[in-house]
Amino acid sequence: MHIQPPGQAADTAGRRFLGWVDRAIGALVEIPVALLVIAEIAVLFAGVVSRYVLHHPLVWSDELASILFLWLAMLGAVVAFRRGEHMRMTALVNAATPGWRALFDVVAIAASLAFLVLIVAPSYEYAVEESFITTSALEIMNSWRAAALPVGVVLMAVVAVLRLLTHGNVRMVLAAVAGVTALCVVMYLLQPMLMGLGNINLLIFFVGVVGLTVLMGVPIAFCFGLATFGYLALTTTMPLMVVVGRMDEGMSHLILLAVPLFVFLGLLIEMTGMARAMVGFLASLLGHVRGGLSYVLIGAMYLVSGISGSKAADMAAIAPVLFPEMEKRGANRGDLVALLSATGAQTETVPPSLVLITIGSVTGVSIAALFTGGLMPAVVLGAMLCLVVWWRHRGEDLSNIERATGRHILRTLVIALPAIALPFVIRAAVIEGVATATEVSTIGIVYSVLAGIFIYRQFEWRRLKKMLVDTASLSGAILLIIGAATGMAWALTQSGFSQSLAAFMADLPGGRGMFLAVSILAFIVLGSLLEGIPAIVLFGPLMFPIAQTMGVNEIHYAMVVVLSMGLGLFAPPFGVGYYSACAISRITPDEGMRHIWGYMGALLLGLIVVAVFPWFSIGFL
Structure with missing residues (x-):
């Protein structure tokens, strides 16, 4: 009989205990997040019915949805962290030897832990x-909502x-923890010197720290968070609670609630067979054309863009429908996520764009x-993307595919008609004022459930829990990036960088x-760092008067x-939109890196065409 050594037995018992704790946290978090997704759908749909059907608005629905939303975002981020689903750049990591990898x-875990420990108290x-x-x-008390932040951070x-x-x-x-700790101590000891460097600190923290941590494979949200916390803690006298407040602000925009709801809608469309019906029809039309479904992706993003008000939600509505068939x-997975990112940038001007409303x-x-x-500008950029698709697929072998x-x-049209009607139902609901851009996804969810049960007769109830948890995990990963990016944008604002840039551009020859x-x-760079709305709020009032004096419409x-901001937002390595596309597609960022530059080049060429020929922007006014 084999007798296990006492030390090994204790080690095994310890690992079993830690495994039990991990599973307990999983159960503690996953069940509530699934219920939170259901609650959000119920609250928002009840608001639509109450206002439009019963003509008796629920004054508390948006407020309750906002409270639940922050809990959904933070607990979803916990689920994503436990599953290892927070987006990170692994191109350099994967190229290393197994030991270094x-x-x-x-x-990456130690650096993430450092950020979490630093913001527990704030x-x-x-x-x-x-x-x-x-x-x-x-x-x-608003602390019922705000408590989600420390709870999520601690978990x-x-x-x-x-x-x-x-x-x-x-x-x-021990080496990793000691290294991260030593680096934090060194930066703390250098604080007196950093305080005297002025705006050079912007390069140290928002280029140096972010760039280094991104390349080392630290999850993107934590890269942004570390840089922002370090900048405010070591170079300013700002209360560190502000970092958390800005993260809260970034994650709490009610329009972002469309992200998890459209993610769930995408999963629902796939589960009910609606996606298969739509793809079957689209494939019958363009399946015999080289790169046919890539053209469909470009057109579909143009059609749905602006429905939800969130680019991440738009991508979440399209990717689960088309990607499996592609x-x-x-189709190459890297090329898919690269094209999805490019279409996100292409459609930034399609109304009702929140960025245009903000402007x-x-x-x-x-x-x-x-x-x-x-x-029209989005059409120009779409045409440029189609040229890249044509070039990349010009040698595609379609010998085994027959023309329908x-x-x-x-026949496929008749089958797909209820599914094809979904985007038009959603857009009509927004245009006719039935639902807001946040609420409209719930109409799509209810429509899809009914279509799945009564028309397509395909609804797998046992898959619902997994779909709900997957929705929360993906949404948490996306929203934490947005929250951290908002904090970084605010820190850049406080530095006075925006006024300096505007003054420089006004004096250009x-x-x-x-x-x-x-x-x-400038706006490509700003788009990669600040995203659209923060950059516009920051620079719009400064730059538009200068443009008018220059004679620019x-x-x-x-x-x-x-x-330009859209190009920056979806261009790696800093563009948040690129990582959102990767998270939605469940494709690692390094897979798309090699493929995206051709699409980005096409978008830049289209942007230059729009800039040189004002008619595309003002010809129909």
Whole structure:
């Protein structure tokens, strides 16, 4: 009989205990997040029915949805952290030897833990401060909502500790933790020197720290968070609670609630057979054309863009429908996520774009004129993407694919009609005022459930829990990135960087052409760092008056600015939109890296065409 040594037995017992704790946290978090997704759908749909059908609005529905949403975002981030689903750049990590790759993985966990430990106290302090605020409709303390932040941070920290404790190589874990700790101590000791460097700190933290941690494989949200926390803690006297407050602001925009709901809608469309019906019809039309479904992806993103108000939600509505069939036809996964990212940038000006609405609100430009002017620039960029698709698929072997007959196309159309009607139902609900951009996804969810049960007769109830948890995990990963990016944008604002940039551009030689060229470059960079709305709020009131003095039409300039920011937003390695596309597609960022530059080049060429020829922006006004 084999007798296990006492030390080994204790080690095995310890691992079993840690495994039990990990599973307990999983159960503790996954069941509530599944219920939170259901609750959000119920609350928002009840608001639509109550207002539009019963003509008796629920004054508390948006407030309750906002409270539940922050809990969904933070607990979803915990699920994503436990599953290892937070987006990270692994191109450099994967190129390393197995030993270095394992070390990078441990360093990524240790760096994430460092950020979480650093913001535990500020997040608790923020939640306490929010207790002095009473919500207007429900009349409860706002700390019921804000408590989600410290709870989520602590749970993620516990999961990180468990990951380190259960790692097989103790020496590697100690080295990683010691290295991260030593780096934090060194930066703290350098604080007096950093305080005197002024805006050079922007390069140190928002280029150096972010770039280094991204390349080392630290999850993107934690890269942004570490840089922002370090900048504010070491170079300013700002209360650190502000970091958490800005993260809360970034994650709490109610329009972002469309992200998890459209993610769930995408999963629902696939489960009910609606996706298969739609893809079957589209394939019958364009399946015999080289790159046919790629053209469908470009067109579909144009059609649905702006419905939800969130680019991530738009991608979540399209990717689950088309990607499985495209992969079956041999499409490269990296090319798929690269094209999805490119279409996200392409459709930034398609109304009702939130960025265009923001421009109108902060600059006084007519929103109706912006909506009219936004249609053609997106068509120009879409045409450029189609040229890249044609070139890349020009040698595709279609010898085993037969062209569909007219009868087959008609039959697939009849089958797909209820599914094809879904985007039009959603858009009509928004245009007719039945539902807001946030609520409209619930109409799509209810429509899909009914279609799945009564028309397609395919509804697998046993898959619902997994779908709900997957929705929360993916949404948490996306929303934490957005929250951290919002904090970073606010820190850049406080540095005075925006005023300095505006003054520099006003003094440029070369007139209108040079101003547009520098604007394109500047807003590509700003789009990668700040995203669209924060960048517009920050720079719009400063830049649009300068554009007018340069003789640039304000609608034309708005299109150039929005498309430039879209290009930056979806361009790696800093573009948040690229990582959102990867998270939605469940494709690693490094898979798409090699394929995306051709599409980005096409978008840049299209942007130059729009900038050179104002007619595309103002020809229909």
